[in-house]
Amino acid sequence: MSGLAVHMEGVGKDYRFFSLRDVHLEIPEGHIVGFIGPNGAGKSTTIRILMGLVHQDRGHVTVLGHPMPAEQAAAKRDVGFASEDMRLYDSVTLDWHMRFIRSIFPTWDETYAQTLLKRFDLRRDQRIKGLSHGQRVKATLLLVLARRPRLLILDEPTTGLDPVARHEVLRELSEVMGDDRRSILFSSHNTQDVEQISDQITFIDRGRIIDSRDKETFLDRWRRIRVELPSGIQLPSLSGVIDVKQTGRLAVATTNAYDPRLASAYESAGIRVHNIESMTLEEIFVANVQHSREGIQEGIEA
Amino acid sequence: MTQTLVWRLIAKDVYLTRKGLGLLFLAGCLAVGLLQRGGPAGLVGITTALIVVILLGIVLPMQTVVNERKKQNLPFVMSLPISPLEYTAAKLAMNLSVYVVLWLAVTIAVVGTIARAGTFGGMIPIMTVAALVPMMTFALLLAVSIVMESEAWAIGTMGASNVSYSFWWYFLLQFPGVRADMAGPVAIWSGPIRAMLAVESAVIVLALGLTFFFQSRKTDFI
Amino acid sequence: MLSGIVISQTDRRPLYLQIMEQIKRRVAIGDWRAGQPIPSIRQLAVELNVSVITVKRAYLELEREGVITTQHGKGSMVAAHTDLGSRIQQQDLARHLEQAVQLAALLGLSTKELELRLREARHQMADAQKERS
Numbered sequence: 001m002s003g004l005a006v007h008m009e010g011v012g013k014d015y016r017f018f019s020l021r022d023v024h025l026e027i028p029e030g031h032i033v034g035f036i037g038p039n040g041a042g043k044s045t046t047i048r049i050l051m052g053l054v055h056q057d058r059g060h061v062t063v064l065g066h067p068m069p070a071e072q073a074a075a076k077r078d079v080g081f082a083s084e085d086m087r088l089y090d091s092v093t094l095d096w097h098m099r100f101i102r103s104i105f106p107t108w109d110e111t112y113a114q115t116l117l118k119r120f121d122l123r124r125d126q127r128i129k130g131l132s133h134g135q136r137v138k139a140t141l142l143l144v145l146a147r148r149p150r151l152l153i154l155d156e157p158t159t160g161l162d163p164v165a166r167h168e169v170l171r172e173l174s175e176v177m178g179d180d181r182r183s184i185l186f187s188s189h190n191t192q193d194v195e196q197i198s199d200q201i202t203f204i205d206r207g208r209i210i211d212s213r214d215k216e217t218f219l220d221r222w223r224r225i226r227v228e229l230p231s232g233i234q235l236p237s238l239s240g241v242i243d244v245k246q247t248g249r250l251a252v253a254t255t256n257a258y259d260p261r262l263a264s265a266y267e268s269a270g271i272r273v274h275n276i277e278s279m280t281l282e283e284i285f286v287a288n289v290q291h292s293r294e295g296i297q298e299g300i301e302a
Numbered sequence: 303m304t305q306t307l308v309w310r311l312i313a314k315d316v317y318l319t320r321k322g323l324g325l326l327f328l329a330g331c332l333a334v335g336l337l338q339r340g341g342p343a344g345l346v347g348i349t350t351a352l353i354v355v356i357l358l359g360i361v362l363p364m365q366t367v368v369n370e371r372k373k374q375n376l377p378f379v380m381s382l383p384i385s386p387l388e389y390t391a392a393k394l395a396m397n398l399s400v401y402v403v404l405w406l407a408v409t410i411a412v413v414g415t416i417a418r419a420g421t422f423g424g425m426i427p428i429m430t431v432a433a434l435v436p437m438m439t440f441a442l443l444l445a446v447s448i449v450m451e452s453e454a455w456a457i458g459t460m461g462a463s464n465v466s467y468s469f470w471w472y473f474l475l476q477f478p479g480v481r482a483d484m485a486g487p488v489a490i491w492s493g494p495i496r497a498m499l500a501v502e503s504a505v506i507v508l509a510l511g512l513t514f515f516f517q518s519r520k521t522d523f524i
Numbered sequence: 525m526l527s528g529i530v531i532s533q534t535d536r537r538p539l540y541l542q543i544m545e546q547i548k549r550r551v552a553i554g555d556w557r558a559g560q561p562i563p564s565i566r567q568l569a570v571e572l573n574v575s576v577i578t579v580k581r582a583y584l585e586l587e588r589e590g591v592i593t594t595q596h597g598k599g600s601m602v603a604a605h606t607d608l609g610s611r612i613q614q615q616d617l618a619r620h621l622e623q624a625v626q627l628a629a630l631l632g633l634s635t636k637e638l639e640l641r642l643r644e645a646r647h648q649m650a651d652a653q654k655e656r657s
């Protein structure tokens with residue numbers, strides 16, 4: 001019976017110009033959770049709270065069974081963390097960093113580290129100062145991966161990487177999934193990566209979690225329905241349709257709760273259904289954020 | 303596990319600052335060597351010793367604390383299995399131990415040389431007070447660097463410390479008898495001298511203690 | 525055991541459907557035989573760089589269609605029906621025949637004319653085989 005690698009309940013944090021509100025996040029053991037949100041939505045703040053670097057003002061946080069931030073030292077023994085604003089020491093080599101991490105973490109796998117050096121095309125005797133951005137990102141990930149931590153918390157792990165490097169990183173992250181006791185949380189702008197390897201997806205916008213469920217459920221529930229309205233007929237408003245764009249007699253309805261009966265409902269109203277399209281995660285993300293912001297706006301105006 | 307980790311962090315900081323420390327150590331040896339010669343060389347020696355101790359008090363906090371934040375190395379360190387307080391302890395331990403070792407070596411060399419010369423005994427108390435001033439400003443800079451997390455604050459503190467040196471001297475020399483005691487052959491630990499030593503020690507202890515206090519109350523460490 | 529499955533990025537169909545199709549194809553042509561063990565859900569997820577939940581869904585649907593079976597603790601394997609390969613091919617044939625009938629109707633062909641075309645196609649195939657051997 002596997003437990004939760006991460007459990008956040010009712011977490012809140014107040015800053016002068018931004019607030020994180022009522023964040024609820026669960027990562028079951030053995031799962032990959034993709035964390036998507038626009039810039040400034042609160043992804044990094046949430047991740048810092050998970051790492052004990054920021055203390056929440058409200059709510060409970062448990063990482064690998066340890067309450068945070070109280071037991072952060074114990075939790076971090078089994079957590080691998082890499083963030084976009086993290087830098088290795090410029091004046092020393094990758095080899096120095098590898099030996100440093102190895103001396104601290106008993107789970108360091110030197111053979112795997114060597115493999116990663118080859119796969120990531122890195123030289124261990126090179127100074128960090130001389131590395132390109134992509135190489136630095138890969139070096140940081142190597143240091144995290146070679147320890148084989150039980151939980152990986154990654155803030156934008158593929159941002160700024162060329163397609164080859166991105167593919168290599170995704171491959172290594174997938175390999176982590178071979179062990180059903182290891183879990184990953186990663187935040188990303190790159191919805192294609194998230195769509196490919198995540199088991200669950202959580203959307204965050206303006207400090208609030210706006211949606212969080214199984215990836216397959218997301219992809220199943222969201223559809224674009226293209227219809228043609230005969231003259232004189234109005235598009236009925238159906239529950240589950242959250243957006244309609246109409247020009248002339250052609251309309252596109254977006255739904256986040258797709259059911260084949262929706263198409264039948266349109267057809268029985270005399271409307272011709274041209275196409276029912278599934279949406280990419282990126283399209284779902286944008287539509288979801290827009291819908292959420294409109295909803296909040298309406299709530300404020302009501 | 304945490305104890306070994308704190309040691310590794312200290313070793314890491316020593317390794318990363320080895321070049322600067324090495325240079326200052328060499329300069330310190332040079333200063334002590336010059337002191338032994340006495341005369342004008344001895345004066346150069348004392349000045350060099352003072353510069354070494356002041357520079358060390360700047361280089362250490364700037365490189366191990368301010369730079370670590372500025373160069374965004376802090377998230378890397380904090381991803382290790384330590385708490386913010388353990389990080390603070392490691393920083394204080396490293397800075398203090400390196401500083402005190404060099405400071406002691408230099409101070410003892412200077413005071414010892416003066417004592418052996420025989421006729422300058424009266425200078426010893428005032429030299430001790432003078433020697434503690436760089437340690438005081440070092441402790442303040444260390445505290446401000448750790449707590450305020452800002453290069454601007456660190457630079458401001460350095461500036462204020464530099465300006466304050468002359469005030470210390472002026473203030474101390476106002477006390478009756480201090481100047482007279484300086485000229486004599488025997489060390490006299492008068493009231494004002496002892497009061498100054500007490501104040502300096504208190505400032506150092508307070509700076510370090512307040513560092514822990516403020517660090518433990520922080521809710522945003524990065 | 526590597527599955528050798530390759531996923532297409534440009535194929536807009538859901539990933540789990542692609543996986544299902546590729547597995548069914550292997551079973552249909554006999555590369556994966558009845559009763560043969562197949563990669564576990566996690567193994568396949570790692571090999572294809574896709575999420576476990578996607579492979580899980582593909583396997584669940586395949587199990588529902590009777591193409592594979594999963595035994596708790598023993599892993600997954602191709603279903604034990606001896607006619608599985610041909611069953612999938614029968615489904616394919618039924619679909620193709622349906623398409624042929626629809627096209628014939630559009631062209632206005634009678635049943636007799638359609639039968640003629642079928643015989644022609646079989647003769648062409650036999651000739652092509654003779655030439656190759």
